[in-house]
Amino acid sequence: MKKVLALLLALTLCLSVLTAVADTKVSFFTGKIETIDLLNGIIDEFNAANPGIVVEQEYQNDASSVIKVKFASGEVPDVMTTYEQEFVDQGKYLDLSDMSDWWSRLVPSMKDSCTDLKTGKQFRVCTNMTMAGFFYNKEIYAKLGLTPATTWDEFVANLTTIKQQMPDVTPWFIFGKEAWHLGHLIEFIPHGYLKQTLGALECKKAMLNNDSAKLNFGAADGAMAVFAQNLLDLQKNGLINEDVLTATSDNCVEAFVTGKAAMFSNGMWALSGLLEANPDMADKIGFAPYPAYMPNSKPVVLCAEDSGYSISATSSNVDAAKAFLNYLFNADNQKKYSEALGSPSAFTDVDANWAPAAFAAEVKNVLNTAVNIGFTNEKPAGFSGDDAGRLVQDLLAGTYDAQGFAKAYEKAWNEGF
Amino acid sequence: MQSKGWVANGARHKRHRREYTQYMSLPALLLFCAFFVYPLIRGVGMSLTDWDGMGEATFIGLNNFARFFQDARAMGDIKTTLIFAAGSAILLNLVGLMYALLMEKPFHGRSATRVIIYLPAIISPLIMGYIWYFLLQPGRGFLYHAMEQLGTSFQLGNWMSDYPTTMTVLILVNVWQYAGMTMIIYLAGLQNISSDLREAAMIDGASTWQRFTRVTLPLLMPAIRINIVTNIIGSLSVFDVIMSLTEGGPGYATESLSIYIMRMCYGSRTGYSTAVAMILFMIILIPVLISMRLTRAKD
Numbered sequence: 001m002k003k004v005l006a007l008l009l010a011l012t013l014c015l016s017v018l019t020a021v022a023d024t025k026v027s028f029f030t031g032k033i034e035t036i037d038l039l040n041g042i043i044d045e046f047n048a049a050n051p052g053i054v055v056e057q058e059y060q061n062d063a064s065s066v067i068k069v070k071f072a073s074g075e076v077p078d079v080m081t082t083y084e085q086e087f088v089d090q091g092k093y094l095d096l097s098d099m100s101d102w103w104s105r106l107v108p109s110m111k112d113s114c115t116d117l118k119t120g121k122q123f124r125v126c127t128n129m130t131m132a133g134f135f136y137n138k139e140i141y142a143k144l145g146l147t148p149a150t151t152w153d154e155f156v157a158n159l160t161t162i163k164q165q166m167p168d169v170t171p172w173f174i175f176g177k178e179a180w181h182l183g184h185l186i187e188f189i190p191h192g193y194l195k196q197t198l199g200a201l202e203c204k205k206a207m208l209n210n211d212s213a214k215l216n217f218g219a220a221d222g223a224m225a226v227f228a229q230n231l232l233d234l235q236k237n238g239l240i241n242e243d244v245l246t247a248t249s250d251n252c253v254e255a256f257v258t259g260k261a262a263m264f265s266n267g268m269w270a271l272s273g274l275l276e277a278n279p280d281m282a283d284k285i286g287f288a289p290y291p292a293y294m295p296n297s298k299p300v301v302l303c304a305e306d307s308g309y310s311i312s313a314t315s316s317n318v319d320a321a322k323a324f325l326n327y328l329f330n331a332d333n334q335k336k337y338s339e340a341l342g343s344p345s346a347f348t349d350v351d352a353n354w355a356p357a358a359f360a361a362e363v364k365n366v367l368n369t370a371v372n373i374g375f376t377n378e379k380p381a382g383f384s385g386d387d388a389g390r391l392v393q394d395l396l397a398g399t400y401d402a403q404g405f406a407k408a409y410e411k412a413w414n415e416g417f
Numbered sequence: 418m419q420s421k422g423w424v425a426n427g428a429r430h431k432r433h434r435r436e437y438t439q440y441m442s443l444p445a446l447l448l449f450c451a452f453f454v455y456p457l458i459r460g461v462g463m464s465l466t467d468w469d470g471m472g473e474a475t476f477i478g479l480n481n482f483a484r485f486f487q488d489a490r491a492m493g494d495i496k497t498t499l500i501f502a503a504g505s506a507i508l509l510n511l512v513g514l515m516y517a518l519l520m521e522k523p524f525h526g527r528s529a530t531r532v533i534i535y536l537p538a539i540i541s542p543l544i545m546g547y548i549w550y551f552l553l554q555p556g557r558g559f560l561y562h563a564m565e566q567l568g569t570s571f572q573l574g575n576w577m578s579d580y581p582t583t584m585t586v587l588i589l590v591n592v593w594q595y596a597g598m599t600m601i602i603y604l605a606g607l608q609n610i611s612s613d614l615r616e617a618a619m620i621d622g623a624s625t626w627q628r629f630t631r632v633t634l635p636l637l638m639p640a641i642r643i644n645i646v647t648n649i650i651g652s653l654s655v656f657d658v659i660m661s662l663t664e665g666g667p668g669y670a671t672e673s674l675s676i677y678i679m680r681m682c683y684g685s686r687t688g689y690s691t692a693v694a695m696i697l698f699m700i701i702l703i704p705v706l707i708s709m710r711l712t713r714a715k716d
Contacts, residue, residue: 068683068685069470071471072470086469087471089474090471092471123664176667183458203473211640242556242575243554243555243557245558245575245577245578246554246575246577251554251557268485356618381684382686390668391668393668394668396667397578397668397670399667
């Protein structure tokens, strides 16, 4: 009896080892906390429908840093959501240009955003679009008879009215403890101005080649100095929160959903947090572009690629990885994905309710009326968005005046190359 | 003749036993080499390259070290690290010694008080930093609101608006957390001092201060040495408290060298960050050696 039992156990062990060896394991690495549960469900369905392939999801909070360690140690995941220009330059990603089934379904501008400027090839597929602008409290605006500003003067007038009529409300809440948020202000306002005046492609080239004549970051009357002066003026006049250097995004959400802040700048990723904190806000959240702040410029809104998927160039499971992405990109899964992420799908055949209807309509209107800009992927490797945000912290802490800030920004940018 | 043989046998046996026991340290030595010596040698090699963490590394000699000393941000970080370490080491020893002297005397609830003082030391410094941030956050922290109720919130003010106040807050939080650990070492040192010596000094007419400075303090020197060395090492490599309270900001004003190393490493400057780690190693080593030499001389 004992012998039979031992044989059975040994057989089971051998079978499970053989099964494990036979399975193709696809490691999937992500930094997107919003989609973990949804993707676990999709992965389970995929694994069940595809015997012999096992997809395993790994989430890391600081994914962009962790992926560097993975690249350095040679433990590169097969599929990943992290994407950096320097990895593209080093040939870390598989060329996906020939995946016409995916590209034919994608919004053309999103395909452009996924295209590497240097090689003209696509190394990632973005499933969603994200937008960034000002989230404002429609109730406060209606009460004070305000409309979203299109010029900087109108913007300041709105903030001043809010401060005068509702002294307990912070007109513009900036959560400056988090450097990335301040870095985004640079990305959307002065960089946004450059992108609209130079044109998206020319601006990318100018940044990639560090064309200082076109970028002109250090000029006393340039986009960077004027942005800095505007911010200092707002701070001086009490139109932004006093605790700008110590406030966190949680503080911002709390202030906004309780009516203690009239507006803040952020991307669509903030929406689910707002609705979670106060579901009654669904009809009260408005969306506005960044107002034009330089002569002869227009309001700007970020409309960029979001949630990009890449396959490692060194993956030994390319076919399995592509099969998984095929499954993930089908319209049904993308509808669920878009609704979980709270941002519209980049696939033309996906119709998702990604936000409350009124808000989604307002976003659509802003996209149609303001200049659409993308993220800057051509930043120097040694000067991150966080670094830019830290310079803004210094500005708000009084280390620089506007011109000093512009010069410091130009210096940091140049040294980053 | 026979007895001589026994002596010789005994000596040989002792020598053999000594040799045998020496081999017992081999596993520890191997582990030390694998996890300290080898990484250190690799680190030295890496610090002489421009490795970005992924691609090919090119030998660039001492360029990384030269660049470090030309970087204004790095120099600011050295200043912050040294101020933090000096402030923390001094205060930790003073407060820890004070606690130890108080806790040495018998009173009701002494054991419970010792535990309460020591408790913060076992909590992760990162969590501790966030807790203190929630307490101290200007305009929003619980402590700020408590002081507001008392009409004294202006004393807390916006502590992150100027460098000295921010550094003071960082040092005080660090001292609050680790004073208990310092106290335990001093308590052990105090308990090793024979009460006869103190009584003899008292009989000789020495005042409390004289007994403390002439008897207690010199005999506490081993404990002082341990505390100074561990506090210097801990404070010079500070990361968590600063990261959770200020993230090294505003700007890079309160960034420590450890945070700088981490940011450089994840900023694709792995070779350079390793060079800075070597410099930090030397920065830690020098004061530790000096303090060990000074306290050993007094010991």
